[in-house]
Amino acid sequence: MIKYPILKNDATIGVTAPSSGVPAELHHLLEGAKEQMEKKGYSLEVGETAWTQSKSKSASAKKRAAELMHMMTNNEIDAVIPPWGGELLVEILDYIDFDQLKPKWILGYSDTSLLLMAITLKTGIATAHGTNLVDLRGEYSDKTTAKWEDVLSTSKRESIVQYSSEKYQKEWDFENPTPQIFDLTETTEWKAIGGKSVSGRLLGGCVDTVRHLIGTPFGEVKSFQKEYLNEEPILWYFENCDLATPDLRRSLVQMKLAGWFDHCSGIMFGRSAANTPVDGYTAEDIYEELAEELQIPIIYDIDCGHVPPQVTLVNGAFAEVEVNDGKGVVTQYFN
Known part of the structure; x- marks a missing residue:
């Protein structure tokens, strides 16, 4: 538990x-x-x-x-x-x-x-x-x-409901600070591939860093699922700070090969300023590939990570996520 x-x-x-x-x-x-x-x-x-x-x-x-x-x-x-x-x-x-x-x-x-x-x-x-x-x-x-x-x-x-933001910050403007810190100027739009609703036990973080848990005693996802989740599927969430698209793809493939996605209900990705195409290879291409390979929903451009603001996602909580018309709802259950 x-x-x-x-x-x-x-x-x-x-x-x-x-x-x-x-x-x-x-x-x-x-x-x-x-x-x-x-x-x-x-x-x-x-x-x-x-x-x-x-x-x-x-x-x-x-x-x-x-x-x-x-x-x-x-x-x-x-x-x-x-x-x-x-x-x-x-x-x-x-x-x-x-x-x-x-x-x-x-x-x-x-x-x-x-x-x-x-x-x-x-x-x-x-x-x-x-x-x-x-x-x-x-x-x-x-x-x-x-x-x-x-x-x-x-x-x-008990449970807690969060909604996607109305606007997000495209870039920092340190010369003109706002009372709420973030300069929220761009319209938020959550997007989905292969399904607009998904549920599972939340787990994730910044791909740049959490990938280094693979193969260590600190990254044993299967043992965690068995001991603490009663084999419930994991709903992954990730965000990309600095990785070029090929490196992001390599990291996700490594996670797949390590068995992190073996019993997975879906994957969510936060907005990222790092998702610049390389040789025409886009983050959206990666999301499409994952949805096809794993046969799971992919939800992306969510409020998570280095492009604020972000919802608060609890590792281990059971979550239901719905995306409709670019808006997202996340309900987390602390059970």
Whole structure:
């Protein structure tokens, strides 16, 4: 059975950087997020790693792992939200004692998604793929981003409904910041191949990073399905940060060959600025190929990943997803 944490109104949130920390010139972003979260009634315990960054990481692998373990085992900390993702979270996996982790939410995306998936696969503890902490520094959040609190406050055996955004951000405009952080200018349109509805147990993350779990003790999907899901099918979700289309295709084929898609009900893909065609080969070509090869629905351009805003997707939760006329509805059941 999946173990679902629950977020209290006055929760203490641990802020640690298991991947990248915030360099000195950007400390104002972290300070702004801390201020806004405290206005909401949360207390924040900000670790040392959140404030440091050098050579593509916040600190050594052992220090990052130790600070994470402290926050995941300390009864005074209710949830963990890293400032953002990064590049080298994979280095800390060997130093995490998964058996000691307490059921508490970890929220984030990008490189953080590798940690989220590893924890859920190894322990059956639900983890939340959604906003980063620094993106909560605005005076308010857009409706899609703001749902992270409702999702993480959902009780076991209850459900939570989220809707696709009305508009998304095409690119950052740092010269003209908005009160909600994101500059939402483009009309959102969820698309589907091979079926407009799908259900299954959610699992996924950033393809760039989670692919490196394949073949390791931290990426045993079949064992997870058997031990924690009673062999229920997985509804995968992925987003692409930097991969060219051939590399994205190679990564997905590797997942298929590793058996990740053996008992899979569908795959969802987030919008991506990286999906530039190579030699005429498009992301849509990849989605068509997957739908044909696996005989499953493919839903794409969903609110997930590096092109904000994004819905909050819970690894391990049972989800029903419907797409009609470019709009999407995601219902998650915490059972």
